[in-house]
Every structure is written in structure tokens, then in C-alpha cells.
Amino acid sequence: MSRSSKRLYDVVDSAAGHMLRASVIERLAIATASIALALLIGVGIVAAAGYDPVAFLTSLVEGAIGGQSAIARTLRFSTLFILTGVAVAVAFRAGVFNIGVQGQFVVGGFATIMSIIRTAPLLPEGVVGGVGLLLVGFAAGACAGGVYGAFPGALKAYADANVIITTIMLNFIATGVVGWLVQNPFRGEGNTAPNTERIPEYVSLPRIVFDSPGFSIVGLGIALATVAVIFVVMERSRFGYDMVTSGHQQSAATYSGVGAKRTIVLTMTLSGMVAGVAGAVFAIMIQGYYTDPSGIGTYGFDAIAVSLLAANNPLGIVPAGLLFGGLDSAGSHIGIYTDVPVQLIDGVIGLVILFVSVPELFRMAAQRTGLGGESR
Amino acid sequence: MEGITKRFGDVVANDDVDFSLEKGSIHALLGENGSGKTTLMSVLYGLYEKNAGTIHVDGEPRAFGSPRDAMDAGIGMIHQHFQLVETMTVLQNVVLGHEPTDNGLVDMSAARNDIEDICSRYQFGVDQFLDTKVQELDLGARQRVEIVKSLYRGADILILDEPTAVLTPQEIAELLDVMAELANAGHSLIFITHKLGEALDAADEITVLRDGEAIGTVDSGETSESELARMMVGREVQFDRPPRDAPRGDPVLDAEQLHVRGSRGLEQVSGVDVTVREGEILGIAGVQGNGQTELVEALTGLRDIDAGSVQFSGEDITDTNRRQRIDAGIAYIPENRTTEGLVQEYTLVRNALLGNQTVEPFVDNGMIDWAAVQRHAEEIIREYDVQPPNEDAEAKSLSGGNQQKFIVGREIEHAPDVMIASHPTRGVDIGSIEFIHDRLLELREAGMGIVVVSSKLDEIQKLADRIAVMYEGEFMATVEPTETTEEELGMLMTGHGPDDASGGVKS
Amino acid sequence: MSVTDYTDRNELRIAGVVAILAAVVVAAMVMDLQVLEIITAGFIERSLQAATPIALTAIGGLYAEKSGVFNIGVEGFMIFGAATAATMMWVISGGSPGQGDVWLAILASALVSLVFATIFAVLLIRYEADQIVAGLALWFIGLGFGPFMAILVWDSRNSPSLESVNDLTVPVLSDVPVVGQIFFDTSPLVLFTAVLAVAAWKFLNDTRYGYWIQAAGENPEALDTAGISVTRVRYAAVIFSGVMAGLGGAVLLAQAGSFTGTGDTMVSGRGWIGIVAYLFGNYNPLGAAVAALVFGGLDMLQIQLQTAGISVPNRLVNLFPYAGVIVVLTVWGTTRTPSAVGESYESEE
Helix, strand or coil, X not given: CCHHHHHHHHHHHHHHHHHHHCCXXXXXXXXXXXXXXXXXXXXXXXXXXXXXXXXXHHHHHHHHHCCHHXXXXXXXXXXXXXXXXXXXXXXXXCCCCCCCHHHHHHHHHHHHHHHHHHHHHHCCCCHHHHHHHHHHHHHHHHHHHHHHHHHHHHHHHHHCCCHHHHHHHHHHHHHHHHHHHHHCCCCCCCCCCCECCCCCCCCCCCCCCCCECCXXXXXXXXXXXHHHHHHHHHXXXXXXXXXXXXXXXXXXXXXXXXXXXXXXXXXXXXXXXHHHHHHHHHHHHHHCCCECHHHCCCHHHHHHHHHHHCCCCHHHHXXXXXXXXXXXXXXXXXXXXXXXXXXXXXHHXXXXXXXXXXXXXXXXXXXHHCCCCCCC | CEEEEEEECCEEEEEEECCCCCCCCEEEEECCCCCCHHHHHHHHCCCCCCCEEEEEECCEEECCCCHHHHHHCCEEEECCCCCCCCCCEHHHHHHCCCCCEECCEECHHHHHHHHHHHHHHHCCCCHHHCCCEHHHCCHHHHHHHHHHHHHHCCCCEEEEECCCCCCCHHHHHHHHHHHHHHHHCCCEEEEEECCHHHHHHHCCEEEEEECCEEEEEEEHHHCCHHHHHHHHHCCCCCCCCCCCCCCCCXXXXXXXXXXXXXXXXXXXXXEEEEEEECCEEEEEECCCCCCHHHHHHHHHXXXXXXXXXXXXXXXXXXXXXXXXHHHHCEXXXXXXXXXXXXXXXXXXXXXXCCCCCCCCCCEECCEECHHXXXXXXXXXXXXXXXXXXXXXXXXXXXXXXXXXXXXXXXXXXXXXXXXXXXXXXCCCCHHHHHHHHHHHHHHHHCCCEEEEEECCHHHHHHHCCEEEEEECCEEEEEECHHHCXXXXXXXXXXXXXXXXXCCECCC | CCHHHHHHHCHHHHHHHHHHHHXXXXXXXHCCCCHHHHCCHHHHHHHHHHHHHHHHHHHHHHHHHHCCCCCCCHHHHHHHXXXXXXXXXXXXXXXXXXXXXXXXHHHHHHHHHHHHHHHHHHHHHHCXXXXXXXXXXXXHHHHHHHHHHHHXXXXXXXXXXXXXXXXXXXXXXXXXXXXXXXXXXXXXXXXXXXXXXXXXXXHHHHCHHHHHHHHHHHCHHHHHHCCCCHHHHHHXXXXXXXXXXXXXXXXXXXXXXXXXXXXXXXXCCHHHHHHHHHHHCCCCHHHHHXXXXXXXXXXXXXXXHHHCCCCCCHHHHCCHHHHHHHHHHHHCCCCCCCCCCCCCCCCCC
């Protein structure tokens, strides 16, 4: 076995080991049970409100995986959930409660669009310029998200300001300020809606495999690559070890020479950068311009549930992200093709998140019913 | 209490223990850490449910399902970790759960009268603090608040769980007075401790626990320290000092005029000079809480130094951080293995990397070679006889002694120039103690400079070439172990000047 | 704890509030504004009204956190409270609500909140839910099901115009200039909230239950060994916080007179501001109420400025409280969070 393939084997091996230790089966069971319970309540409400529950469930499945466009839509949402989920996982694994992924996502996306618009005149049009601008956009998104994440990290490290609170506040501030910016100084010329200008046509992710608006398999590829990179960083790099050790047991990390303050700031920066990349994918792949962030969805919040569902393990984020993508996609479908209000799906997703946050509920239920007897 | 048995899973914490307390007396419950003292009392206090046995109070059979039941039966417990709400006042803490009310509001003046009554009856000196928040009190005062709290709740029987562990010698003396006073007034006290001397001083009767079993009950007037010690450990502890040559190496670690503040911002180390030579073990003795922790953290780079300097092999390292000092060659066996030395939820493999994050071949260019780390873990387990020999076991599944052996092995294999060992054998079984001592002595022979901090005098006397005694942030004296008796060390540890001790050698 | 005690210990905070107010005044003078044109009795009255839902929510959230449970679901409870109150008002009155229906709707909304809060408390305490995630989830559930209720009733996310609470005019006293208009010719909900804030403060500091709540959040073991059930204390506090937030939402609706379910709904972050308000008030109900008033004033200020002919981007002005919190947390050190917040407690019995 060559050295590199041995390394690869090690990675896969330790990944498998890790997944097993986090008791994948239990996770899966909890995820399934959460969704089933949330859907059950949802269906109950649908029936009580006088809609047809069977049609509701059918269109739910149809909306998630019924046909190519549904699948493309599911993957589109999943891409964002995977990226934002990884952003959350990075921070949570290190014991830093970054609730601010939504804000970092918004700031990153806005920076992406603005940097592309401002740089476009300097570069040639066409493929070369397009690729160049993509790189500029992603770099700007990652940087802006990173800085916006580093800020509360630094406040925590050097002024002991509670990260949960400051990041929640920074979410509101990001939404408000970007919302004002796109409405006023950066509103595209002649736009009636509060939107920036569009980025040039040639700056886009190629539509291969799926020819569907707002989704490119390249976007999903970026998400999966990010998962792989973060996984390697967490499992194989010294920085990752320092981070995860800090998350597990701060005093042991300090003992081993890890600077607590520095680690918090770096963790938040990395988390924010991933969120910024998510924002860039959203801005380039889906929108092509930036709009009032109060209406773009709560990816950064849902990501907390995605990460939690995956036990903050980067590899687990992929299935968890797909699942949330499917739910969101089904929601869009139901909103368009049935008379059931789309708000119901929002509520059901909320319920899923709620149940995911209570693993103990299912453990106790399992014990009582005698199912999965060994799952503690 | 008769035939008390308490199991936690497969572990038997109390095995068929009998214990009886005479009214108006002090009964010490003596045993090493983990011998089941606290468990036994928690059963009595209703915190744990017993698996077998009976409890009689004043001849009545009783069963306590909760502390409330125990309290109602007149039993009060003063826990090792004080059960006080720091942000509330002393008065509020004392009445918590038993507040007198008047029109729905807490009747402060009634409470105040009752508490002042109790205080004046026993001369506690707590009444002056009634409106002070607990967080502003020192530990001795907090303990008195705890006692007042129990008395306020009408306790006749008081259980004190290791009450002296966190106190200064003066505070201990005061506490023992208070206890005697309470016993005279007709209260009955159970005094949990692992310190022989205190048990002999304070108690009327002493029951010794070992490995969850009651070894025997003796009258304090008819026993001796050595008899108690034998009962506690099962055999005479022999800490023979191995013969050795005097160290002749150069100073390798040299700190001058160190001033260090503790976590609460108070100065805990006030102008200490430390010199360690190659091939020498410097012992630092003292009662816990006299600045040893802060001193060690200052030397290892875990705590900022206010003033003074630290030299390592002639280089100034005062401003370097922990990682830089690890890289320079200062290894550290930490005071607390469960919170610092090991990540409890990591396997031993992952723990083998702790502190070695910058060491090749384990880490190269920022990337970890887990295969190398795994080999390293296996090696430590083999060389240092860690049981069970399974590198994939989580640290928390190991016994204290084996955890400690793993840490000692990891730090030694780091091949440092200086080893700082803080309470290296605390809570460790006897076999492991001897093993760890032998390793440290081997390192000394190999020319390493070693600092051992311990509150066990016999350990210090066995290992050290010189003993520095620390008291209230300063070195009282540095003495030769062969020329100093335990009594003299004890005097120094309680702040009696070096003049009282013979053979004082200033380094 | 007396008021002077409080002021002594919170000098910086109070100084901060005063400094903000002074800054506003100075800015106004620099910009050559007629301060009196802006700070009118009507403005104060409106500020107080805007502050009531925030203050109610803040007092509830404060109790929960004091007891050791961080209820960040209050925004969700407010949305439910507002939506329930609106739909109840419509259903009770059969489509043409009057004053009595408003009060019935508030009551009904509080009762429904009680049910939800109890379920939520069970999840948090009995089943040890992750408090942050569960709280966020509740917000999403509110954002979904709140407007959903409106759609079921009115086929639209917004309700038609309903009834709002009438001012309570106290004869004679209301004729006193300025003070009369602010206190004796205003919504009775304002007075109710003021009384409640004082009562909540007294309760927390001078009753046994107040002691227990504080102990449950600071050192649950101390409370447990004193023979008081930590779990029960926390249940009570969390349920109270949910009901108060629901009430806050209902009051918001009763003042507005119609339900808005678009965007972040009519609650629009007021629950979060409530959390901010009690942090600002350092977990003191009175401090929280004052902070709520400051935020209510900021909310009303832009309307005031507009009438005075000054246009300020209200989107940005709305962010003041959020930025304020970050400054408070950073510059004035940490707000001292009760030490056991977020940890579930299991008695060893």
C-alpha cells in the first residue's frame, strides 16, 4: 500500500470509527423519530384545518424527490444547509456557541455580490473574467464572513461577552444594515425592489447534470469539498485537535499549551468563513444579486439543528443537510401546488428542530416501549 | 446505622458498614479518598438510597428518601463543597428553604433574631456578616455559615464532610473549637476526614473505613497515629528514602522574586525564589492553598507573572506561554488529572497527543500522524503498566492510579529537561505510588531537574533533595530532608519561622 | 434590596442609560431641533405603550433565567400570544369585536400560552432539551403557525382591523397637564405592567419563592439540600416566562388592533429585545422595565422625528438596541449570568 493510499485509508477508517462511536444508529433513529413526530403533528393540523392529509403527504414526497426539478431544488437547499451546518459544527465542536451563522452568511453573501459588481469592470468579460470574478466573490464572501465571525469571538476572548447573545444581536444587525444598504446606497439603478444590481451573466456556476434554475452541481461540489476539508482539519490537523480539545475540556486544552483566547477567535473566524462561503454560494448560484436579507430564509438558524442532528460531525452534516433540504423543498412545492399554506411547513420544520433538540425524549420513549433497548 | 450497603453499578461503595454515634460526642470517620466515607454519610442524609441496612435515630428506625426527611429528623450535613448561594446574603442563605414568613414576605427580623440567638449561644461571629453576600466571605466564614444554617434548621446531628480541607491552620483550630463547643451543648457530630492528626485531636471515637468496609472503631484516647494509619491503608506505609549522591548539576530552572496573583486577583505568591539543579528533586511542601498551585502555574506558563523572572537553562522565559515552555522542555504532571491532565472523553490514543501537539513525529507541518500517536500510546501503556492495556479505552474508564501512570508516562516520554510534578500521587493506589516514585527517582539519576509539590510530608521526605516549605505565598525555609523531622516541617507549614526548625539552609 | 442598593450596584448601567439619553438630547441640540417638539407628552405616552409588551416579556424571561433556564423561545411565545389573541377575539365576537372581547382575547391568549409553556417546560426540564436550539425552534414554530392561524381564519396572513384597547381616563386626574395625559389617560395595560414590574421585583427579592428562584439558578444543589425541589421551581419559572411572553404578544395585539403576519410578524424581534432588556436591567425587574421603556422610546422616536420633519433611516435606528447590548456586554463587563443557567439539574435522590 502506498503511503498516500495508506493515509487515505486511515482517514476513512477513523471516520468510520468516529461515526460508530457517535452511535450513528441512535442519531438516525432520533432524526427519523423527530421528523415522523413533527409530520404527524403537521398532518394532524392539516386534517383539523380541513385540508386533505393524504394529498398533503403525497405532495410532500413529490416536492422533495418527485422528478428532476424537485431533486434539483432539494439539492439546492441541501447545499446551503450543508455549508451552514458545517459552519455551525466547527464552532460547536470547539465549544463556542456561534448562533451568528445567519449573520455571517448574510454579510458574506452581500460582500460576494458587491465585490463582483465592483471588480467586474476591471476584468475581461467571458469565461476568464467569469472564473476570476467567481474567485474574487468567494474570497470576499469567506473574508467578510470570517471577519464578522471573528468579531464576536474577539469580544468573547478579550471582554468575556457572551457569544450566544452577541451573535444573536449581530444577526439582527447584519440583516438590518445589509437591508438598508440594498435599499439605499447600493440599490441597483432603476430597481423598484430593494435589490442590488445583478452580477454579470457570465459569472455563474455551470449548469451541468441538472439544468435547473438556482442549482448547480458545482455548488453542491463546493459544499462537499468544504465538508471534506473541515473534516480533515478537525480530525487530522493540530489546529483541529486544539479546537476540539478546547471544546471538550478547556482546562486540559490550556494545560497542553492551547491558548484559549486565540482558539476562540480562530474558531469563530473559521466558522464565519464557512458561513461566508455559504453566503457566496447562495448569492451567486441562487440569486445573482443581493436583496433584503429579512426575506432570504433562515439557513443559518436551521443549520444549528442540522449540526445538532449530525452530532456536530462534519460527515454527518451531509445526510442531515439533505434531509432539511428535502423538507424545505417540499415546503416550496406545497406552497405552489396545493392550497395548504406554506407557513405550515415552516412550522413543521420548527417542530423538527424542536424535537431534534430533545434526544432525551426519544431515549426515554424507546426505553419505555422496549424498542432499541440498548440505546441507553 | 447497621449493615449499610451501597452499590453504584458493579462498584460497592459501602459494604455492610456498621456505625453508631453517641449523643453529645464527636465521632470521626477516617479513611483515604474513595474509601466510602462520603457515600456512607450521603446515605444517612437521604441523598443516596441504600441497597441494604437499617438506620436508627434515637432508637427509632428511620428511612430517609430525601435530605428534607433527614433534616426533619434533626440531621444536618455540611458538604465538602459548600451549599451556599454566593449572590445571596448570609441571612438569606441560612433561612433558604425554611423561611419564616409574614404576610407572604420573608420575615427578616424574625430570621435575624433567631440567627443572632444561635450565634451568640456558640460565639460564631457570623452575626456580623448577616447582610453580607456569601461571595465576599472567606472560606472559614462560609463554613461557619453552613454550620449556622444546619443549626437553624434544627439539626441535632451534624455531619461535617472533610471540613478542614480548604481551611488555613488557624481556621482549622477555630473549627475544632466550635465543634467541641457544639458537642458540649449536646449536639452530636460526625467528622469525616482523612487526616489522622485531626481525627485524634477532635474526636471521641474514630471509625476507620477502607475500601467501603468498616475496619474498626476505636476510642481516640486509646489509639495512636500509627495504629490508625495501619487501619487506613492495610499495612504500614514504608516510605524509605533511598540512598543517593548529592546533586551536583548546574541550575536548570531558576525563578527570582516571583509575584503571582490567584484567580480572585489576590496575590498568592509573594516574592519566591526557586532554583532547581540538574539531577535534583526540589520538594515543595505546604498546606494546600498556600500558593503552591499558583507558583506551579507560573513556572509552567499557565499563569501570568506579576513581577519577577524565570530563567530556563540560562534563558529568560518569563514572558513565554505554556506551549513555548513545553517546546523548551518543561514537562508538567498537573495537580488535577481529571480536568487538566486528561480529556476524559478521549481515548488514550487521543490523550497521548495532549501536550505533544508540536512534537515530531506526531505532528508534522500542522498535520497529525495518528499512526505514530497510536504507537506512542501503546508504548506508554506498556512501559508504565497502564491497566487495562487498551489504547482505545476512554480516559474516564480508567482508575485514578492508571490515569496518573498514563500522564506520568506521557510527560516523561516527552524527554524534558525539567519535570514539574504537582501532587503526583494524590488519590493513587499504593502500588502506583511506588511505581511513580521510582520513575521520578530514575529521572533524577538521569540528570533531570524535578520539582515535586505535595502535601504529603512522607512523600516529600522520601523524594526530595531539598525541601522548600511554602506558607502564605512565601517560602518559610528551604531545608535538608535528612536533617529535618516531620514535626519541624509541620511547624514551618503552619507559619512558625525557620528559627524554630533546625538545619535551615537558605538556597 | 432597596432602590438605593440597586443604584449603588448598577452605577455604570444607570450612567449608561443617562448617557444615551443625554447623547440624544445633545444630538438634537447640535442638529438644532426643537427638543420639546419631539419629546412631547404624547411621545412619552406612546413610548410607554410600546414598552409594555417588551417589559412583560422581559420580566418573564428574567424569572426563567434567574431560575437557571434560558428561555430564548420568548419571541415564539409572543407570536403565538398575538396570533391567538387575534383569532380568539375574532372567534369570540363572531367577527365584530368590542371592548369586552379584547379583554377576553387577552385572557384566552394567556391561557393558551400556559398550555404551550407547560409543554415547553417539560421538554426543557424533564427531557433536558438543548435550551438554545429548542428556543430557536419555538421561534420558527411561531413564525410558521402564527401566520398559519391567521390564514385559517382570514385567508390572509394579516387580519382585518379588529378592536384595540381603549384608554382608561381617570376623571379629574387626567386633566393635570402632561402627567395626566401620560398616566391617567392611557392604556390600562401600561398601568398593569407598571404594577406588575414592581410586584415582580418585590416577589423576587422579598418572598421565599423569590429566594428559591435565585438559588435554583445560582446553586441548585444548595436549594436541593435545603429540601426544596429545584425542578418544581424551574417549572414554575419557565411556565411563568412563557405566559408572560404570550401576554406580551396579546398586549401588543390589543394595542395595535390588528394582526400582521407578514415578514417577522408584528412581533418583529420584540421578544429578543425583551431578553436584551433584562440583560440591560441586570436581571432586575425594575431595571428591565426601564430598559424596555428606553427601547420603546427608541421605537417611537423615529415617528416623532418624522413629524418634526427629520428623516432618519428607521431600519438603522431600529438596530440601536442590538448594538447597545453588544456595547453593554463588552464595555461594562459581563452581565452576571446566574451560574447554573443552561445546566439541567438532576437531584441525586
